Amino acid sequence: ALNGILPVINNSPNPVNITVGNPGAVATVTIDGNGGAYRGFFIPTGNVTIQNMNFQNMTAKGGNGGDGISGGGGGMGAGAAIYAPQSFLNGSNPSVTLINVSINNSSAVGGNGGSYFSLAATGNEGGGGGGGFGGDGGSIATTGITGGGGGGGFGGNGGNVTLSADDPVGGGGGGGGLGSRASIGTLTNLGDGGSDQSLGLDGNGYGLAITAGSGGGGYSGGINAGGGGGGGASGDPGFFGGGGGGSSGSDGMQGQGAIPPLPHSAVPSAGSGGDGCGGGGGGIVVTSITNGVDGQAANGGYGGGGGGGAGAGAYDVDYTVQGGSGGLGGGGGGGGVNLSGSTPADGGNSLGGGGGAGGGPSNGSNASGGTDLGNLGGGSGGNGANTYGSGFGGGGGGGGSCLGGAIFVDSNLNFTLQAMPGVPTVFNTANDTAQAGTHGTGAPGGLDGFDGSALGNSIFLRSGASLTLLAQDAADLLTLGPQVDFTDDTVFGAGGTNVFVKGNGTVVYNGTADYQGTVKIDNANFKVNGQIDQAPVFVCRNSSFSSQRGILSGIGILSGAVFANSGTISPDAGGTLTLGGLSLNAADPINNTLCSLVHIDIRSGGTSLVAVTGAASLAGTLEINLDPAANHA
Secondary structure (H helix, E strand, C coil): CCCCCCCCCCCCCCCCEEEECCCCCCCCEEEECCCCCCCCEECCCCEEEEEEEEEECCEEECCCCCCECCCCCCCCEECCCEEECCEECCEECCEEEEEEEEEECCEEECCCCCCECCCCCCCCCCCCCCCCCECCCCCECCCCCCCCCCCCCEECCCCCECCCCCCCCCCCCCCCCECCCCCCCCCCCCCCCCCCCCCCCCCCCCCCCCCCCCCCCCCCCCCCCCCCCCCCCCCCCCCCECCCCCCCCCCCCEEECCCCCCCCCCEECCCCCCCCCCCCCCCCEECCCCCCEECCCCCCCCCCCCCCCCCCCCCCCCCCCCCCCECCCCCCCCCCCECCCCCCCCCCCECCCCCCCCCCCECCCCCCCCCECCCCCCCCCCCCCCCCCCCCCCCCCCCCCEECCCEEECCCCEEEEECECCECEEEEEECCEEECCCCCCCCCCCCCCCCCCEECCCEEECCCCEEEEECCCCCCEEEECCCCCEEECHHHCCCCCEEEEECCCEEEECCEEEECCEEEEECCEEEECCEEEECCEEEECCCCCCCCCCEEEECCEEEEEEEECCCEEEECCCCEEEEEEEEECCCEHHHCECCCEEEEEEECCEECEEEECCCEECCCEEEEEECCCCCCC
């Protein structure tokens, strides 16, 4: 059983071939998530094969958004056993293959949106930080004019805000870093961002000696992809800086002045986070000689939440107290307080899957809640009140989405399930679930956020990704268990994914999938005994691989249209294969295309049937195999 997040597989910028698991044909390695405390492998680069392995009790939990004058958005939960990002730190474009693997009793859980906090608020407090990949966003733990909470990271929590402008020091919370989330024994490498009066903690960069940003005023960030430094500075009264970003993040600065020196030239007081890390919370803006630094929070990197905006902003439209955006999988940071009516205080967005943050309270207008810009189902944040001060506040944060209880495949990547040569091979996902993050509660005058979306208990494909089911040789057999399903992000307005069934062997599908991408069978026999809804299915022959036709067989249901391009439709003997539509083609010798073939068995025990519920376009050849023992009377 695990006692910490597993190392990121291969942080090298050079892709390598890696095999994880034992040789042979028997699964002898089991990775247990310790009762759902930890997620499985995060694979950013290389050609990685995982074989003969069981995953169980894994959980990919998005971090919760922090509480404040407005709530931070929850982080995305995705891929409890295996998550493949398109790019992360030094790596990009991984290729992952599973052979004889099972994933059981595992869950993707979206982080909950942060809420208007329960303290006796003055109406000048900062926004909560957005949740990250496991790390919670920082919250506001005091009253008065404060900075914003830090965004959560890959395991590391964002820094809280514990001091206000009434204290000698204060500022924004640091962004969380790559942390272990260890819970037993000596707790090291946690990667938490510093509060406004503490240092950021060291993280675990798995060989990467990355230093995080320091807070505006001097609290340093951790090393090894650790959390960012807090925004305050011990011994430097009146320096209310922004928090530093985690892991390769930038330093925070002090916000001051009422009018920026040049139009549209103000910069955030908080430091942005690198991949896997949250952005710092905005610093308190003081009125003095201007330096062009405002109370805006900083953005998180991939998997990092945005920081929360500062509680009070300068009186100019070119200054902002907006929440920072979360990276892909990170929630946005809550908006700060618009005292002037002209200082934008919108909640931070998410680049995908995280919840948008609540907008802050404003003088005469409603600051908007953040949204999911990446079409991955994160809930939107609520708008803030159009009045500020005691008794009013911002919107609640949106809940994070949960996508793929077992496996998440990022955009334009290929993920392969493969049969062992000559050995019947099973891939199974049993009792895996996806649970969306819930919304945060808005303040009086503000609106609640929205819940995130839950999609795909088993395998989730992001736009442009593909899943390959491979039975290479004629004797190879790959069986997918009854709870294996695959889905994509079409429902969110993206899509463009594919499932490829390849090889000269047989792939058996026994599950139920509501899939709106495309299924393409090349040469293999795809035996569907379960159900695949909506997807168009193309049955083809790749003549450069072999002369064998692709075959669609079984006794299942495919509710989309089926196109038999040089392929065969062959229901199992005595059973019915149900199709939503069927298009059969004549031969085209010029383009080396065979005619479509429908194969029917007539036996004493019954006749195989093809049932078409929609339109049918018939051509090609009907082949009937008549059993001599059949009764023709």
